[in-house]
Amino acid sequence: xxxxxxxxxxxxxxxxxxxxxxxxYSYGGTVNLFWYVQYPxxxxxxxxxxxxGDPLVKGIKGFExxxxxxxxxxxxxxxxxxxSDTAEYFCAPRYNNNDMRFGAGTRLTVKP
Amino acid sequence: xxxxxxxxxxxxxxxxxxxxxxxxxxxxVTMMFWYRQQPGQxxxxxxTANQGSEAxxxxxxVIDKFPISRPNLTFSTLTVSNMSPEDSSIxxxxxxxxxxxxxxxxxxxxxxx
Numbered sequence: 001x002x003x004x005x006x007x008x009x010x011x012x013x014x015x016x017x018x019x020x021x022x023x024x025y026s027y028g029g030t031v032n033l034f035w036y037v038q039y040p041x042x043x044x045x046x047x048x049x050x051x052x053g054d055p056l057v058k059g060i061k062g063f064e065x066x067x068x069x070x071x072x073x074x075x076x077x078x079x080x081x082x083x084s085d086t087a088e089y090f091c092a093p094r095y096n097n098n099d100m101r102f103g104a105g106t107r108l109t110v111k112p
Numbered sequence: 113x114x115x116x117x118x119x120x121x122x123x124x125x126x127x128x129x130x131x132x133x134x135x136x137x138x139x140x141v142t143m144m145f146w147y148r149q150q151p152g153q154x155x156x157x158x159x160t161a162n163q164g165s166e167a168x169x170x171x172x173x174v175i176d177k178f179p180i181s182r183p184n185l186t187f188s189t190l191t192v193s194n195m196s197p198e199d200s201s202i203x204x205x206x207x208x209x210x211x212x213x214x215x216x217x218x219x220x221x222x223x224x225x
Contacts, residue, residue, distance in 0.1 A: 046213065
């Protein structure tokens with residue numbers, strides 16, 4: 001069965017630090033890749049997505065993610081985090097245009 | 113994108129009762145989804161609800177426990193039947209206004225005593 005792994009359960013950073021959240025997914029044919037974010041008290045929002053083309057995709061709020069096919073990875077990055085980035089981040093591969101899986105989530109805490 | 117609302121936003125229910133959750137979207141969408149997010153866990157897809165057809169349930173979820181209605185292209189309901197404390201969770205609906213991209217509602221937080 002398809003699966004997704006997020007390496008970090010909880011990440012704590014200071015403001016201006018760089019961020020990289022790991023995401024690995026299992027092979028399963030055609031895969032589209034998503035990162036969602038859930039800010040405290042808010043609902044899930046789409047951060048960015050990758051379907052094809054340039055493997056480096058840019059999303060909202062300065063986030064980007066790199067698709068590395070050989071490693072089955074889709075890591076999320078941000079060069080300089082802000083306190084307002086405190087949230088939970090979910091990686092979600094979608095297999096064969098239908099079967100969407102969510103990772104366990106990574107809770108990011110940014111200290112001011 | 114799409115604006116999605118859910119009712120109720122939260123509820124506390126007694127075991128053995130049922131709760132119907134409503135999901136309303138501001139535009140017509142073909143595909144709607146219902147997810148569950150149990151405490152401390154990630155999202156799990158319950159079923160896909162397309163207008164004009166029976167809902168498709170994921171492994172581990174059955175229609176008798178989670179009946180779904182999809183009467184039109186902007187509305188759906190999920191009923192959690194014969195509830196037990198294990199059903200305590202956040203229930204979310206999502207829609208797919210753009211192919212292969214889902215947008216989520218605010219969720220319904222359910223506590224079963």
